[in-house]
Amino acid sequence: MVNYKFKFRPYQRKFARSLTTSHGNWDIRKGIILRLSDETGKVGWGEIAPISWFGSETLEQALDFCHQLPTELTEEIIFSIPDELPACQFGFESALGEAGEQHFDFAxxxxxxxxxxxxxxxxxxxxxxxxxxxxxxxxxxxxxxxxxxxxxxxxxxxxxxxxxxxxxxxxxxxxxxxxxxxxxxxxxxxxxxxxxxxxxxxxxxxxxxxxxxxxxxxxxxxxxxxxxxxxxxxxxxxxxxxxxxxxxxxxxxxxxxxxxxxxxxxxxxxxxxxxxxxxxxxxxxxxxxxxxxxxxxxxxxxxxxxxxxxxxxxxxxxxxxxxxxxxxxxxxxx
The missing domain is CATH 3.20.20.120 (Enolase-like C-terminal domain)
Structure with a gap:
């Protein structure tokens, strides 16, 4: 069983102008960047970008989930993330796939x-x-x-x-x-x-x-x-x-x-x-x-x-x- 070291950090990104929809105005995009790394040094990056008014969890719920996780994760933990946290499911599975397959190429x-x-x-x-x-x-x-x-x-x-x-x-x-x-x-x-x-x-x-x-x-x-x-x-x-x-x-x-x-x-x-x-x-x-x-x-x-x-x-x-x-x-x- 592979263990992955887990780190995360929230971010904020301002819209140039308010994004206006029938749901109202949106001024700042907030989310979380995830990092998983295995013992060989492979790194996988993922992102949790909720939109609660669209049907996902809130950013606060996603942050609470990240805070309660251990600093080392297994695939079993990642694939057991509940359906009530769909943005978290996407972010962690994406990071896991990168750690095992393809590193995000910053250059x-x-x-x-x-x-x-x-x-x-x-x-x-x-x-x-x-x-x-x-x-x-x-x-x-x-x-x-x-x-x-x-x-x-x-x-x-x-x-x-x-x-x-x-x-x-x-x-x-x-x-x-x-x-x-x-x-x-x-x-x-x-x-x-x-x-x-x-x-x-x-x-x-x-x-x-x-x-x-x-x-x-x-x-x-x-x-x-x-x-x-x-x-x-x-x-x-x-x-x-x-x-x-x-x-x-x-x-x-x-x-x-x-x-x-x-x-x-x-x-x-x-x-x-x-x-x-x-x-x-x-x-x-x-x-x-x-x-x-x-x-x-x-x-x-x-x-x-x-x-x-x-x-x-x-x-x-x-x-x-x-x-x-x-x-x-x-x-x-x-």
Whole structure:
């Protein structure tokens, strides 16, 4: 049995401007960096990046869990992390995989930046979706991301009055090139009537709407099943499938549409692999605003499990006020 020395350190990373969704404003991304090392000197890095309002544990619960662990861990301990701590499951299993297989290459990472069309430091380059801010900011923001190579965009809706958002939406789709794809993300913030209006508008206005993401709250699953059958514009589940338990439940209840999977909070990577490979679901893999450490682990899963070659949703670095050079300094102290 291999014992791994365990160290961790919390971090804080400020957004350049508040990230606004139907859940409210988000100003600071907080998380935990993990380090596992074995007796041969192999080191594995992992990241715990919870989003409690999305369905994961809180940062405080994750920190409490880390504090109560011994300074040496076994695989048995790591694979027995309870399902109530899905971000911890992802972080520890990712670190364990790195310690046994592939070391996070700081030299490679430090000399590269995430690009729009291709993601650097990924096991296999994949098309990437760029996140647009809610409101009229998106009307200029997409052009900057287009010049960086992005061809798929995701825009937050369900934030302002629907009449205002539809007005901005019509301007946006008229400005986007015909080769672009657009995803609309409501974060569960629409009413049933508003969701119908959005879907009707999308069906009528532009063929390049890839999907509307989580139009209704989690408890409105039957209505989303119905809407997904009634319109040409697809619906993708997001908050409804935030954790592996929710993912398997929605599948069992008949969802065969698109699943947006956030590896950083979904739970056990090994169990996610098993589920996706067994059921061959149509999955889009998306960021939780993690650092390069969590992003690399998430992209490894996306590369292995993507069935439809959909753009991954990791084009979010432009939302942060600082580069990730601080991350290397933090890890040197572990």
């Amino acid at each position: 490679q990472w430090a000399g590269s930046r995430e690009q729009g069309k291709k993601i650097t430091n990924a096991p296999c380059p994949m098309p990437n979706s760029g996140l647009l801010s809610a409101g009229e900011v998106a009307l200029a923001q997409w052009q900057v991301l287009w010049e960086q190579g992005y061809r798929t965009f995701k825009w937050k809706i369900g934030v302002d009055a629907i009449a205002q958002e539809l007005k901005v939406f019509k301007s946006l789709v008229h400005r986007l090139p015909s080769s672009a794809k657009l995803r609309l993300d409501a974060n569960g913030g629409l009413s049933y009537e508003e969701a119908n209006l959005w879907l009707e508008t999308c069906d009528r206005l532009w063929a390049n709407i890839e999907f509307i993401e989580q139009p209704l709250p989690v408890e409105k699953f039957p209505q989303m099943l119905e809407l997904n059958r009634c319109y040409a514009t697809a619906i993708a589940l997001d908050e409804s499938v935030a954790t592996l338990k929710q993912l398997t439940t929605c599948y069992a209840k008949g969802w065969r549409g698109i699943f947006v999977i956030k590896p950083g909070i979904v739970g056990s990577p090994s169990r996610l692999r098993q589920f996706c490979q067994q059921h061959k679901i149509d999955a889009v893999f998306s960021s939780v605003f993690e650092t390069a450490i969590g992003r690399q682990a998430a992209l490894q899963l996306a590369t292995a499990l993507s069935q439809k070659n959909r753009a991954v949703g990791f084009g979010v670095n432009h939302f942060f006020a600082q580069e990730e050079t601080w991350l290397q300094d933090l890890c040197k102290d572990l």
